[in-house]
Each structure stands twice: as C-alpha cells, then as structure tokens.
Amino acid sequence: MKAKTEPWMLILMIVVGAIIGSLLWSLVTPYLPEIFAKSVSIGTTNAPLNVDLDVVNFTFGIVLEANIGSMLGMIAAFIIYRKM
Numbered sequence: 001m002k003a004k005t006e007p008w009m010l011i012l013m014i015v016v017g018a019i020i021g022s023l024l025w026s027l028v029t030p031y032l033p034e035i036f037a038k039s040v041s042i043g044t045t046n047a048p049l050n051v052d053l054d055v056v057n058f059t060f061g062i063v064l065e066a067n068i069g070s071m072l073g074m075i076a077a078f079i080i081y082r083k084m
Helices: 007-031 068-083
Strands: 040-043 049-052 057-060 063-066
Touching: 007 068, 063 068
Parallel strands: none
Antiparallel strands: 040 063, 049 057
C-alpha cells in the first residue's frame, strides 16, 4: 500500500517537518533581523489545568509554538508527501 493513502503518514510527516524546520530556524535566526525571530504560542502558557480527585491527580497542559521555520518545515513535508 502506498504511503499516500495512509493519513497517519501525513500527520507524522507534518510533525517531523515542523520539528526539523524549527530546529533549523533556531540556527538561522541569530543572523536575521529580530522580526524573524518571533514565534506564536498557543495553549496553556500560564499554568496547566489541575484536577485533584483525592485519589488521582490529573494535570493537563499543551503549548504549541509556531515560527517561520516550523511553518516552512510543515509546507515542505506536505509537498514531499504529495510527491510520494
């Protein structure tokens, strides 16, 4: 079966593309103007949600940070996926 028919493969490639793009972007940003070093944070940035039930304690929290490098990595991963 081709990888193109697998939806999990697209999700995996986009996540890996975002990680690689973000890592490469962090290497490039010291040489670019400060405006390109900005990132957007979405999620529980102040404090995670805690649910204490006396027996079990749950902590929920997620933060997504997007910068130009992660976006470029996701786009590159999608293009590679489409070519497969």
